[in-house]
Amino acid sequence: MRRPGFATRAIHVGQGPDPATGAVVQPIHLATTFAQEGIGRHGGYEYARSNNPTREQLETCLASLESGRHGLAFASGLAATTTALLLLDPGDHVVYMEDAYGGTYRLFDKVMRRYGVSFTAVDATVPGAIEAAITDRTRLVWIESPTNPLLRIVDIAAAAEEAHRHGVHLAVDSTFASPYIQRPLELGADIVMHSSTKYLGGHSDVLGGCLVTGDDDLAQRLRFHQNAAGGVPSPFDCWLLLRGLKTLALRVQRHSDNALAVARYLEAHPAVRAVHHPGLASHPQHEVAARQMGGVFGGMVSFELADEAAAVRVLEALRLFTLAESLGAVESLAEHPGLMTHVSVPVDERHRIGLGDSLLRLSVGIEDLDDLLADLSQALQQAG
Numbered sequence: 001m002r003r004p005g006f007a008t009r010a011i012h013v014g015q016g017p018d019p020a021t022g023a024v025v026q027p028i029h030l031a032t033t034f035a036q037e038g039i040g041r042h043g044g045y046e047y048a049r050s051n052n053p054t055r056e057q058l059e060t061c062l063a064s065l066e067s068g069r070h071g072l073a074f075a076s077g078l079a080a081t082t083t084a085l086l087l088l089d090p091g092d093h094v095v096y097m098e099d100a101y102g103g104t105y106r107l108f109d110k111v112m113r114r115y116g117v118s119f120t121a122v123d124a125t126v127p128g129a130i131e132a133a134i135t136d137r138t139r140l141v142w143i144e145s146p147t148n149p150l151l152r153i154v155d156i157a158a159a160a161e162e163a164h165r166h167g168v169h170l171a172v173d174s175t176f177a178s179p180y181i182q183r184p185l186e187l188g189a190d191i192v193m194h195s196s197t198k199y200l201g202g203h204s205d206v207l208g209g210c211l212v213t214g215d216d217d218l219a220q221r222l223r224f225h226q227n228a229a230g231g232v233p234s235p236f237d238c239w240l241l242l243r244g245l246k247t248l249a250l251r252v253q254r255h256s257d258n259a260l261a262v263a264r265y266l267e268a269h270p271a272v273r274a275v276h277h278p279g280l281a282s283h284p285q286h287e288v289a290a291r292q293m294g295g296v297f298g299g300m301v302s303f304e305l306a307d308e309a310a311a312v313r314v315l316e317a318l319r320l321f322t323l324a325e326s327l328g329a330v331e332s333l334a335e336h337p338g339l340m341t342h343v344s345v346p347v348d349e350r351h352r353i354g355l356g357d358s359l360l361r362l363s364v365g366i367e368d369l370d371d372l373l374a375d376l377s378q379a380l381q382q383a384g
């Protein structure tokens with residue numbers, strides 16, 4: 001049978017009318033425990049941490065959207081990442097993309113190191129950089145693409161080849177892209193991770209995370225640790241995420257159209273020194289992005305002004321773009337990474353990876369483009 005398209009699967013997989021009542025939207029199953037017919041005889045549900053119907057619907061849908069076989073939902077993106085790292089043992093080594101999400105870096109550096117796991121950062125946009133850092137203790141390569149906030153692109157298929165030549169698993173944090181744009185498992189990755197808090201939820205009202213894999217053995221070990229460590233989402237959060245997923249295709253297409261137009265506008269503006277967006281021909285990995293993101297580049301844009309003072313003036317003059325951290329929801333947000341989301345990264349390290357003090361990051365929402373451009377235009381008058 002023909003496999004239904006992405007938008008159809010987002011609405012139907014794992015869902016459909018409630019068999020008990022015909023309700024077109026499935027009820028939220030809040031029960032924490034489930035009646036057994038006899039000892040150990042039940043319909044697949046025992047206790048809600050291990051499994052519950054609402055989470056199972058979400059996990060089934062997520063697996064389908066990422067072209068995987070197994071989806072696992074968590075209470076946050078970091079709970080998902082933590083659970084993936086629980087597969088490691090003391091003495092194991094991880095190679096990771098150097099401008100990883102700040103919270104991921106903190107988890108590696110401040111938590112997992114204490115359990116005897118070591119980490120090496122590389123610029124994974126450079127071919128061969130991952131392979132060069134792999135040792136005989138390496139068990140995992142962890143990359144992000146696009147990265148935050150510089151929107152660098154890692155060639156996921158090439159990274160998978162480099163990792164697999166050494167028998168190492170590749171995990172990809174694909175939060176900035178969403179499965180509408182890019183499906184790392186199709187490119188050879190072993191695990192894809194999302195902060196569902198961002199595009200999957202899409203409305204700034206639910207925290208969540210997920211892991212998806214096509215590997216039965218990895219899935220079984222992840223499932224064991226999901227239950228053993230317990231970082232699971234509530235049924236209500238799962239239900240909100242299922243609702244968000246139904247419009248993911250529409251939202252991400254509009255986010256991407258708006259963001260590309262905003263990036264082009266900024267690139268032509270005399271007060272703007274540089275614009276980072278994978279859809280621009282000027283982006284250093286534009287060709288890789290065009291290939292692995294299917295010609296849709298996501299809703300994130302970052303840009304540089306003359307100096308920090310100009311960046312702060314522009315940021316504070318924006319009206320429609322809300323000054324806030326986070327990303328991926330319907331409303332447009334703006335922030336200063338150096339002073340806000342990335343303040344925990346040491347300043348030398350920030351500058352080394354090219355994250356300057358005049359950089360602003362936009363999460364371009366799905367409002368009318370003319371209104372977004374008008375707001376940027378009036379705010380950029382403060383840049384001079």
Ligand SMILES: *Cc1c(COP(=O)(O)O)cnc(C)c1O
Nearest residue numbers: 076077078101173175195197208
């Ligand atoms: C937000 C984010 C995370 C962490 O997710 P939480 O849901 O906040 O725990 C991880 N990676 C990326 C790229 C993110 O943007």
